[in-house]
Structures are given as C-alpha cells and as structure tokens.
Amino acid sequence: MIALFVLLTLLFLWVLVSDRLPRWSITAPITFAAAGILLSGGDHAVVPLDVDTHTFQRAVELVLAVMLFTDATEARDYARLRGPVGGVRLLGLALPASLVLAMLFGALVFPGTNWWLLAVVALVVMPMDLAPVLMLLRDERLPLRVRAALNIEGGFNDGLISPLFVFCLANLVSAEGDTFGDLVLNALKGAVLAATVGSVLGLLASRAVRWSLASGWAEPASLRLAGLALPFLTYAASVLVDGNGFVAAFVAGLWYTSAVPAIGGDSLDLVYDVSHLLALAAWYAFGAVTTEAFTGGHVLRFVVYALLVLVVARFVPVVASLTGTAFSRSERAAIGWLGPRGVTSIVFAVLAFSQLPGEEAGFVVNATAATVLLSVLLHGVTAEPVARWFARHPRPEEPAAPREA
Numbered sequence: 001m002i003a004l005f006v007l008l009t010l011l012f013l014w015v016l017v018s019d020r021l022p023r024w025s026i027t028a029p030i031t032f033a034a035a036g037i038l039l040s041g042g043d044h045a046v047v048p049l050d051v052d053t054h055t056f057q058r059a060v061e062l063v064l065a066v067m068l069f070t071d072a073t074e075a076r077d078y079a080r081l082r083g084p085v086g087g088v089r090l091l092g093l094a095l096p097a098s099l100v101l102a103m104l105f106g107a108l109v110f111p112g113t114n115w116w117l118l119a120v121v122a123l124v125v126m127p128m129d130l131a132p133v134l135m136l137l138r139d140e141r142l143p144l145r146v147r148a149a150l151n152i153e154g155g156f157n158d159g160l161i162s163p164l165f166v167f168c169l170a171n172l173v174s175a176e177g178d179t180f181g182d183l184v185l186n187a188l189k190g191a192v193l194a195a196t197v198g199s200v201l202g203l204l205a206s207r208a209v210r211w212s213l214a215s216g217w218a219e220p221a222s223l224r225l226a227g228l229a230l231p232f233l234t235y236a237a238s239v240l241v242d243g244n245g246f247v248a249a250f251v252a253g254l255w256y257t258s259a260v261p262a263i264g265g266d267s268l269d270l271v272y273d274v275s276h277l278l279a280l281a282a283w284y285a286f287g288a289v290t291t292e293a294f295t296g297g298h299v300l301r302f303v304v305y306a307l308l309v310l311v312v313a314r315f316v317p318v319v320a321s322l323t324g325t326a327f328s329r330s331e332r333a334a335i336g337w338l339g340p341r342g343v344t345s346i347v348f349a350v351l352a353f354s355q356l357p358g359e360e361a362g363f364v365v366n367a368t369a370a371t372v373l374l375s376v377l378l379h380g381v382t383a384e385p386v387a388r389w390f391a392r393h394p395r396p397e398e399p400a401a402p403r404e405a
Contacts, residue, residue, distance in 0.1 A: 007281055007284060010032060010284075029280065032283040033286055035287060036285060036287020038287075060347055061246070062245075063282050064347045065232070065234075065245050066231045067158070068159050068231075069250065069252060070272055070275045071155040072249075072252075073260065073268055086145075086327065087156070089321040090149060091153065091160060093321040094322075095153075095157055097320075098314050103115070105305060105312070109304055110301065110363075113363070117363060120165065120168045124349050124352060124364060124367070124368055125309050125372075126313070128340060130151070141387040143331055145326070159247070162246040163190070163244055165348055165351075166244060172360065173355050190247075194245065194247035197243050198238065198247065198255070202254065203255045205252070205255075208226075210262045210263075214262075220263045223267060224267055224271075225270070227267055228271045228274060231249045231253070234252040235248060235249050286350060289365055290369045298366070302369075305370065310371065315337060322335065330390070334390070337379075337382070337386070338386065340375050345372055
C-alpha cells in the first residue's frame with residue numbers, strides 16, 4: 001500500500017510540472033526510474049518493493065498485457081496507408097535476424113554463458129518502444145512512410161516476442177524433470193489457448209459494443225470502460241485456463257480494433273491513459289531493480305554488448321530487409337537507427353529478475369540497464385538531427401497518414 005501511495009503521489013506531482021520539466025530533458029520515465037532508485041533500491045529501501053512475490057509478478061504481467069492490447073489496437077489505422085510500409089519485412093525478416101545476432105553477440109562478449117540465458121537477454125533487449133522518441137511520430141519533418149514503419153513495428157514486435165520470451169524463460173526456471181519436449185508442448189498449448197481466448201473475447205466484445213451502440217443501450221463515452229476492461233478480462237480468462245495472458249490480450253486487441261470506428265476514435269483514450277500510468281510504474285520498478293546492476297563488475301562488457309545490439313543487431317537486419325522497397329537509402333537508415341528501447345524491455349527484465357536465481361537475474365538486469373540507458377542517450381541525442389536532415393532533403397510521399405500516437 002505504501003508503494004501505491006508513493007506512485008500515485010509521484011504521478012500527481014509530475015502532472016503539475018509535466019509541461020516544464022520535459023523542456024529540460026527531464027521526462028516522466030526518467031523521473032519515475034530515479035524515484036525507484038532513491039526510494040525502493042538497495043538493502044535499506046524507504047519504500048520496500050518485494051519483486052519476488054507472486055502478486056508483484058502478476059502485476060508486472062498485467063502491465064505488459066495492457067500494453068500489448070493497446071499496441072494491437074494501432075492496427076486500425078494501417079489500412080489507411082496507400083501501399084505497404086515494410087511491416088512484414090521488419091517483423092518477418094529483420095526481427096528474427098536481430099534476435100539471432102543479439103544472441104551471437106552475447107556469446108562473443110560473454111563466452112561460456114548459457115544459450116537459454118543469452119536467448120532471454122536477446123528477447124529482453126531487442127523489442128523497440130517509441131515512447132523515448134514519441135515526438136518523432138508527430139514530427140512532419142520525418143517522412144510519413146518512416147513514421148508508419150516504426151509505428152507498425154513498435155506496435156507488433158513485443159506481441160510476437162512475448163511467447164518466445166515466456167518459453168525461453170521457462171527453460172531456465174523449469175522444474176527438474178521437465179524435458180525440452182514438455183516445455184515446447186506447454187508453450188504451444190499456452191499459445192493456442194491464449195489465441196483462442198483472445199479471439200473469442202475480442203470478437204464477442206467488438207460485436208457486443210457495436211450492437212449496444214446501435215441499439216442505443218450505451219453512449220460512446222460509457223463504452224470507453226469496455227475498452228479498459230477488455231485487456232484485464234482477457235488476461236484473467238487466459239490465465240484461468242493456463243493460457244498465455246500476454247498473447248491473449250494482444251489477440252483481443254486485434255479483434256476489438258474493428259469496433260473502434262463505430263464508437264469513435266477517442267474510445268480507447270482511457271485504456272491508453274491507464275497503459276501510460278502502468279508504464280510509469282514499470283519504470284519505477286526498473287529503477288528499484290537497477291540498484292543491483294553492475295554490482296558484479298564487467299561494466300565495459302555490458303556497454304559493448306549494448307552498443308552491438310543498438311548499432312549492429314538492429315541496424316543491419318532492418319536495412320537489409322528493406323532493400324529493394326520504395327524506401328530510399330536514408331529512410332532505411334533512419335528506420336534502422338530509430339529503434340529505442342523502453343518499457344517493453346523493462347517489463348521483460350523485471351519478470352526475468354523476479355523468476356531467475358541471483359546470478360542469472362543480475363546478468364539480465366545488467367544487460368537491460370546498459371541497453372536502455374544507452375538507448376535513451378543515443379536516440380535522445382540523435383533524434384533531432386535525423387529530423388533536421390530529412391527537413392533539408394524532402395521527398396514526395398503518400399498523403400494518407402495513420403494515427404500517430
């Protein structure tokens with residue numbers, strides 16, 4: 001209860017200065033992460049945060065479920081684009097190649113490390129999150145097709161990665177006697193059940209909402225609560241039948257998006273606001289666990305690994321996968337470079353930290369801390385120069401635009 005009180009107090013205080021502090025590059029994620037370090041980090045925390053409890057793990061899982069749901073609802077705007085914007089190539093070619101490269105770089109920088117642990121780390125650090133450079137999605141200096149490609153990739157990559165993350169993490173924490181085949185079957189069973197639950201609830205919710213609106217039984221403003229309740233409902237239903245709650249929430253979002261045009265474009269604003277609040281809570285938790293970072297040394301190795309992940313493991317596969325498309329060389333380079341890390345990586349890292357033994361948990365936290373912090377620095381410094389370059393070198397593009405948020 002104390003932690004909840006502190007989080008809500010921080011939120012209230014942040015709102016009062018939310019327009020002034022960002023002008024000095026003091027953002028909400030940085031503020032909440034710093035608060036987590038100061039108040040809940042270390043052995044003598046002012047606000048103790050027990051990350052080993054089952055309740056805490058469920059809370060973090062709910063954060064990711066809501067985020068995946070909101071990411072999936074972005075799909076409603078993609079049909080407005082005239083022609084493909086590289087989403088299939090980014091998700092089907094570049095993402096798997098990036099994960100493989102991240103694992104290989106991990107093996108190179110940290111020889112002798114368990115391959116399952118390297119896979120977990122790769123799955124933690126590779127998902128991109130546009131929140132650290134969110135203003136770029138509203139910056140018209142950046143070509144529309146670049147912003148659309150980033151928006152699509154950012155909306156779907158964490159949904160695709162989450163079941164793989166659960167599977168690889170299970171191989172590290174599985175009880176003695178569980179074979180690889182057992183884990184594969186369990187993962188497939190969880191994914192199938194989740195997809196079924198998400199599809200059924202998402203489809204039923206979409207139709208029920210449209211029927212209620214058409215029948216005059218509810219107003220659009222009231223139906224905002226339906227959009228807020230659905231990811232929590234879907235997650236709970238999937239967990240009850242031993243399904244993957246992340247996947248279920250993501251699939252439900254894909255189905256529910258068909259109801260949004262009928263209700264109104266602002267019908268998901270409430271769930272977006274809640275998702276933002278939960279993301280700030282994740283930054284706070286990350287600040288608390290990062291006090292454990294780098295206590296084992298090897299700081300330089302983790303920085304080198306983070307650089308390889310940010311500069312090579314993402315950039316090369318993205319540029320290669322988009323070669324031969326309508327993107328110019330500079331646009332391909334911009335998409336490859338603008339891949340910031342943020343809340344998704346943090347949530348995965350906190351989940352891994354809460355389930356893995358000490359040394360392995362510390363390894364994941366170290367890699368995540370180095371990657372996220374370096375990403376905040378590199379992408380924060382270079383975002384404005386990239387936008388200025390495109391402003392000086394304009395190129396005709398499609399007039400239709402997706403919702404950029």
